[in-house]
Amino acid sequence: MSPSRRYRLEDLLWEEDAPPEIPKKARRELARALDLSELTQHHDRFMRLLERFWIAEDPGLSFAELEGLLLNGTRPVTLRDRIERYVFRNPGDWSTEELFDNLGAFEAGDARLARFLEGLVSADVLLDDRLQEKTVSTINGHLRSAGVELRVTGNDGGYPVFTVVSTRLPGNRRPKNIIFASFAKPDIRFQSSVDNDIEIVGGNPDDTLIYDREIPIEGLRWRDLHAWWQDAREISSDTEARGNLYQRLLKSLPDNSEGQKNLFIAYHQILGPSPGDPALLPEVWLHWDHRTVQERGPEALLRSRMDFLLLLPHGQRVVLEVDGSQHYTRDRGRTPDTGKYAEMVAADRDLKLRGYEVFRFGHDELKRLDAAQAVLRQFLPDMFRRFKVSN
Structure with missing residues (x-):
């Protein structure tokens, strides 16, 4: 199954769980507040997270793209290429807001964004628990006004596990x-x-x-x-x-x-x-x-x-x-x-x-x-x- 098709199916399944709403304003404000250099300290881990939720580039090329590749040896510039260039090879070219914009995070479904934020603050991406806490605090500073927050719900090898929850439900x-x-x-x-x-x-x-x-x-x-x-x-x-x-x-x-x-x-x-x-x-x-x-x-x-x-x-x-x-x-x-x-x-x-x-x-x-x-x-x-x- 191609990544793009998998993403569409995931969105359909995840939305059935009625995830808490994360308004676009809160999304953009939290992106502006996050320091991209802190999130990207571990290249491979960060890229795996992006590939899991955002980079849905199918291996197949259109006829025009294939023709261009055969005639002049060029291929289309992919999202992955742009991230490598503007985030890793030339740090500072993109802000966190620009990265989120290119990923499609501002228009994505609530469930996909919530899972992405949970992954972003996980020990799979941030290997320093103090940085985990700092990043969660920054994100929550913009989510809580919308009745949502990242909350500790477990432990993974000594590192906290965070989940996006609604603060307006009695059960939360x-x-x-x-x-x-x-x-x-x-x-x-x-x-x-x-x-x-x-x-x-x-x-x-x-x-x-x-x-x-x-x-x-x-x-x-x-x-x-x-x-x-x-x-x-x-x-x-x-x-x-x-x-x-x-x-x-x-x-x-x-x-x-x-x-x-x-x-x-x-x-x-x-x-x-x-x-x-x-x-x-x-x-x-x-x-x-x-x-x-x-x-x-x-x-x-x-x-x-x-x-x-x-x-x-x-x-x-x-x-x-x-x-x-x-x-x-x-x-x-x-x-x-x-x-x-x-x-x-x-x-x-x-x-x-x-x-x-x-x-x-x-x-x-x-x-x-x-x-x-x-x-x-x-x-x-x-x-x-x-x-x-x-x-």
Whole structure:
């Protein structure tokens, strides 16, 4: 089948899925905003993307073209030829807008353009996750006014996968990504597993924190959590917001676990007030995990409460657990309880199978603050090197 015929069939099939509309004005504005030199750093990868969606040159020549080839050895100049000349051999001759114009991107169907944009920001074309994030941010700056955005929907070998979605559909509301720092176990109900709609039933709404912003590619840093808290609580002072958030998180830790409190305090004392460090989230009851929901349903997310969660670069997730005697005894520590221990190790297995790295600390290691500081001074640098965390 010729490329041009394949493209026509694809357009017919893709349009049946009712893709979100991308207006021509938004298309042209985002093209003007994109730096073509950043998109074309890898020639072969970029050309494969263009051939997949735009370059539909059939190998057959018309009679006039064949006659010209036989008489004077010339052949028609193709779109591929022009791209090689004006984009790669003479960089700067074409802007991104001129390239899109020659590709036909401004007149193409919504589905084809959406798939092209998804490919353009994929790890198949952009091999730098920071450049991925920058390009997505630029594109979304022009798509969102039209009710459309590129959103992270998966992971491919450590790189984010982006999909064009409508922000106006109920099913595309931002998920409640993390439910954490609650004073008691929240009663979480899944109203819809399709649109990630979660309801917390009863109690004071302020007793549970819900982080509902997109997790950046570089993971969730303190600066992200601070910005969310400051906006949510309408606190004008950065210093006041940081102190207020720290006290709120500390207050959520259980009174019967000095080890957890000491770990949290020591983490901040060792790292200092650095906004680029990973945010240490306490008492996490739910971290929205698309893979788990797809494979096992949303209820599987509620089977494991985490003492602490770190969301690190490239989708890496680290759980820190503090094991006291309550994990394997009953009657206030007087009687061994093999059933409770079995529940604990089963939850541990479940987390690991879902892609979390779990590190456990004995409560006795952390029962004094100075001891917790000594443990974390050794552990944190090793862990950050292991997961390639930098600030």
